[in-house]
Amino acid sequence: MSWDNFKGLRWYMVTVLMALSFFAYSQSIGWLWVGSTKTKPPADQVGGARGTHGGYRYLHHK
Amino acid sequence: MSGPSKTLSYECPKCKTVNVPKGKALTVALTCKSCGVYFCPHSNINDKFSEKRDPAIPIGSRGTFEGKTYEVLGYVLKLEKKHRYKWSEYFLFSPYHGIAFLSEYGGNWNFLTPYANHLWLSDRKALQDPYAMGQAFKLYAKYNAAVLYAQGEFFNDTIAVTEDSKHWEHIAPPYILTFEQSNTVTGSFLGKYISPKDVASAFKMPAGKLPKKDGMGYTEPILGNFTPVALVAVSIVALMAAFVINIVFNNMTTEESVYQNTYTQLELKDSVKMISTPSFELQKTTAVSVQVTAPLDNDWFYAEYSLINEVTGEEQEFSGEISYYRGTDSDGSWSEGSKTTDMFLSSVPAGKYHLDIYPEFSGKNNYFHIAVYRNAAFSGNIWLLAIGLCVFPAIYFTYRHYKEVARWEDSDYSPYETDDD
Numbered sequence: 001m002s003w004d005n006f007k008g009l010r011w012y013m014v015t016v017l018m019a020l021s022f023f024a025y026s027q028s029i030g031w032l033w034v035g036s037t038k039t040k041p042p043a044d045q046v047g048g049a050r051g052t053h054g055g056y057r058y059l060h061h062k
Numbered sequence: 063m064s065g066p067s068k069t070l071s072y073e074c075p076k077c078k079t080v081n082v083p084k085g086k087a088l089t090v091a092l093t094c095k096s097c098g099v100y101f102c103p104h105s106n107i108n109d110k111f112s113e114k115r116d117p118a119i120p121i122g123s124r125g126t127f128e129g130k131t132y133e134v135l136g137y138v139l140k141l142e143k144k145h146r147y148k149w150s151e152y153f154l155f156s157p158y159h160g161i162a163f164l165s166e167y168g169g170n171w172n173f174l175t176p177y178a179n180h181l182w183l184s185d186r187k188a189l190q191d192p193y194a195m196g197q198a199f200k201l202y203a204k205y206n207a208a209v210l211y212a213q214g215e216f217f218n219d220t221i222a223v224t225e226d227s228k229h230w231e232h233i234a235p236p237y238i239l240t241f242e243q244s245n246t247v248t249g250s251f252l253g254k255y256i257s258p259k260d261v262a263s264a265f266k267m268p269a270g271k272l273p274k275k276d277g278m279g280y281t282e283p284i285l286g287n288f289t290p291v292a293l294v295a296v297s298i299v300a301l302m303a304a305f306v307i308n309i310v311f312n313n314m315t316t317e318e319s320v321y322q323n324t325y326t327q328l329e330l331k332d333s334v335k336m337i338s339t340p341s342f343e344l345q346k347t348t349a350v351s352v353q354v355t356a357p358l359d360n361d362w363f364y365a366e367y368s369l370i371n372e373v374t375g376e377e378q379e380f381s382g383e384i385s386y387y388r389g390t391d392s393d394g395s396w397s398e399g400s401k402t403t404d405m406f407l408s409s410v411p412a413g414k415y416h417l418d419i420y421p422e423f424s425g426k427n428n429y430f431h432i433a434v435y436r437n438a439a440f441s442g443n444i445w446l447l448a449i450g451l452c453v454f455p456a457i458y459f460t461y462r463h464y465k466e467v468a469r470w471e472d473s474d475y476s477p478y479e480t481d482d483d
Contacts, residue, residue, distance in 0.1 A: 006292045007288065008285075008286030008287030008288035009286065016300045019450060027307065027311035030348040032406055032442060037352075
């Protein structure tokens, strides 16, 4: 099989290489694309009242 | 042979105009530049056409294909006798590279050159599905043809050769292998699809002057300049690379417990109903798994969690519920739910952390066990990547199937079932 048979796949191969690189990077930093538990920053870190959690007011930092 | 000088020339048998062939002694048949009658000077054959069509590429035009420059010497409009479709053929010649043909049907073009290595020459019989140039060719058409119109000059009596011959056309898109055989002539040509844009570019003429493309050419590549085998090969290599990368990272990092403990309801502080864990360290950015287990029996346990970076103060809040129920009914014993749950936190930056836990007990159960792991193992990425790598091949082969069916619709030898079957 000659290179001619692959010429039209240049951009597909580039895309595949980028996907594999992104996959390797994600694995290295534990970036879960799916299946991670939904998280959110607390209200005080998105402009809400500092030191609250749900209905609690805790002001608890070590 | 006649003429005022030593230049080879032929006198038209009808209007007596002197015609000087560009192919010199190679020219066997030509049309008169004045009255258009077709004649063979050496055999006194001549013909007049009932149909006239001006070639889209004028006789005398020069075009460059695969780095070789050819001149258009002749044009023929042909008719397939059974299905009555017409197509055009341009006869090209180069003193250095020999002869070639451009065929055009429905605005789709093939560039063909003589092919001497056909496998069937020994017994002068066309194979059903020959293998040539590393390609498996399929029989697409077998027909007899007639010449409706000709213009220019030819190196054989193109009317007689066309009408006396049986023609076979085999395709392995974008390639075409043709074979023609009469009592006196056997010939074979290997060609390749060429886009109208490339034809126009070869002759340095506007693409708008060529016949408008009407539908898919029977040798037209379906999508891009690659073979299905090449796509499969690239996809398999990519999948193997993905799994190798996954194995490498799984072996480089092992899941490691950074904190675990068992808490009871009695440890809840009265004011905030919260338990705070001791600090633990994440040495690098990693996935974190929080595993919670409770001794549930027809019971539930729910908690909200806050993972707090003690240096930056950044928090990630999340929650999880576990429940486990069992019993018996007419079908026997049953159970549902689980006594444990895993919560995965993606890409948690390195640093010193602790967890604040806000548990809710049902009243029956009064304790739970929590374990925090760094380098948490997860498999979602590799499967998502594997699916992603299969998307383009899946779309391509589905699309290809429909286009292949369309390609073979006009053939009597379609490998696909049609409504006519």
